[in-house]
Ligand SMILES: Nc1ncnc2c1ncn2[C@@H]1O[C@H](COP(=O)(O)OP(=O)(O)OP(=O)(O)O)[C@@H](O)[C@H]1O
Ligand SMILES: Nc1ncnc2c1ncn2[C@@H]1O[C@H](COP(=O)(O)OP(=O)(O)OP(=O)(O)O)[C@@H](O)[C@H]1O
């Protein structure tokens with residue numbers, strides 16, 4: 001038996017637009033082990049959200065997803081019926097969305113959302129069922145856990161009446177009700193101040209330790225990535241360009257994109273007049289280069305890089321890099 | 330376009346200025362005792378409950394913004410930062426207080442003047458998705474205000490949009506997309522581009538870089554810096570990222586549950602914070618080798634529904650004394666440009 005919670009092999013997703021399919025994510029391979037936090041960082045628009053949504057079948061109808069393997073704790077997610085998948089998503093798999101507003105029904109109060117979720121989670125186990133009976137008290141306690149002390153009031157409000165961060169925390173509370181085996185968390189703390197953010201991260205840590213819950217954790221915050229993630233995958237223009245243990249990625253980034261990203265991140269820690277950007281134009285999804293996607297911006301680029309897309313290369317120590325500088329494996 | 334835009338913005342400001350001529354040293358914007366409240370309950374539940382019926386989202390807040398100044402607003406999530414921004418845009422009607430721009434109190438402005446004012450003031454909303462019409466392409470969303478306010482000749486609209494998108498770090502190919510076809514960070518850049526095409530004199534930017542990777546974020550922050558230094562645009566910059574605030578802002582205001590608790594020049598705030606909440610907030614930033622286990626707990630927070638009379642920070646404050654229970658401390662100037670609301674600041 002492997003200790004993997006989630007195994008993704010060769011995932012590709014595109015969108016049908018104006019008669020053709022535009023590929024936005026390709027050749028994604030990753031594994032989230034039991035109780036592990038796998039960080040997903042990288043370029044804005046590189047496909048982090050689409051990757052998460054593809055795994056959870058949450059994309060709109062015009063999306064086309066293919067994969068060789070999508071395994072969740074021994075269940076083949078690819079062959080699951082729509083109905084079984086929905087059951088799974090409500091109880092054992094969960095997503096904290098990047099856009100909290102879109103996750104709520106605007107015409108229903110917060111209490112309605114909590115009640116729904118408790119009822120759903122109630123089917124999981126007798127303990128969950130017992131808690132579902134007392135869902136009001138349990139909700140107030142849960143809201144307090146995510147840093148909302150006046151939960152009883154908040155439950156009477158509509159989603160648009162909460163601040164950005166309060167809505168984000170309410171969404172996290174909804175996910176915590178399930179105690180799922182895997183959480184895809186898409187920038188779950190962007191709207192939160194540092195103090196509350198740390199509090200939420202500790203709740204995640206608790207789920208991870210207590211229930212062996214695995215996380216696919218999308219973030220732009222390098223401090224959080226370094227603090228929370230066991231391993232990290234870096235995405236650029238639809239592909240994972242580097243994956244490996246957090247410490248090694250931060251201390252010795254291999255891929256030129258990862259190097260540029262970490263240099264930009266560090267710039268804010270030192271006092272500077274002007275922040276460092278990665279030079280060059282951002283990738284244009286309608287017109288991608290034939291070889292390495294980072295080639296037009298890469299200071300190490302050579303003829304070889306333009307010939308064909310480089311393959312993932314195992315560089316040892318659990319690390320893989322998609323770049324010709326590190327050989328062809 | 331930006332040069333031209335800036336002169337245009339200046340002429341807009343001039344129109345407002347005609348109403349009441351002011352000298353260049355007076356602040357561009359003065360907020361005084363601003364109070365914005367929301368109803369928590371109606372009808373029967375209001376009659377039956379013992380708690381208050383209203384929530385003071387912004388509770389008697391005062392501050393100024395100079396011309397060409399970048400003022401940061403940081404603080405607790407839910408403390409009223411967005412509400413201040415929306416009140417300045419007059420999307421919310423304040424219960425009391427004034428918002429004076431170039432000598433004109435905009436809380437009393439009529440519809441026509443308001444339209445002109447709103448053209449010169451742009452907000453980048455915290456949630457870009459709900460600020461864009463889902464049925465409109467990016468192109469339409471950016472074109473409409475340009476044409477409506479006659480910002481530039483119709484023949485130049487397209488060029489202006491392309492330029493604003495490019496400067497915001499997004500290829501113009503995204504013009505044909507609908508909002509739901511964009512990533513979070515791409516939407517955020519559309520929202521920034523839309524605000525900037527209008528050549529505003531004042532921008533309220535609510536978490537404008539929170540969804541961007543660090544490289545694109547650097548590009549946007551540099552853009553904001555250029556707009557401020559070259560064209561003297563004033564910016565209210567709301568953020569949870571304290572390092573971003575330190576990079577960009579001249580002064581920073583710290584909010585806690587509806588109250589402004591401290592406001593100071595940026596370096597002074599970071600090197601010599603006085604309010605215990607500011608200290609707690611700064612204590613979480615940039616610590617080398619920071620780990621979750623050592624992180625502090627938010628602890629018992631102020632409960633806005635329980636109508637406390639004392640200092641909002643009382644329940645959590647390590648420095649509290651009995652006096653703090655009586656009333657929320659008034660704002661006090663402890664040094665030029667450095668104001669604080671805490672009875673015990675001398676001890677810190
Ligand atoms: N429904 C859709 N139709 C067409 N294209 C889409 C759709 N949703 C996303 N895309 C495109 O797919 C690409 C990947 O988007 P995704 O949301 O996964 O990016 P991301 O890595 O999460 O970025 P961010 O950090 O900005 O959130 C983007 O270029 C985006 O424009
Ligand atoms: N339209 C509304 N109706 C009722 N209450 C509201 C409304 N808008 C905001 N509030 C309340 O006002 C308070 C302040 O909200 P605001 O959005 O200004 O906070 P914020 O400081 O921007 O927080 P965040 O950092 O989480 O975005 C919150 O308690 C919120 O629930």
Ligand code: SF4
Nearest residue numbers: 292295298305323324
């Ligand atoms: S493969 Fe070549 S172009 Fe791509 S990142 Fe590596 S060196 Fe740069």
Ligand SMILES: [Mg+2]
Nearest residue numbers: 049098512513
């Ligand atoms: Mg995303």
Ligand SMILES: [Mg+2]
Nearest residue numbers: 163164411455
């Ligand atoms: Mg806000």
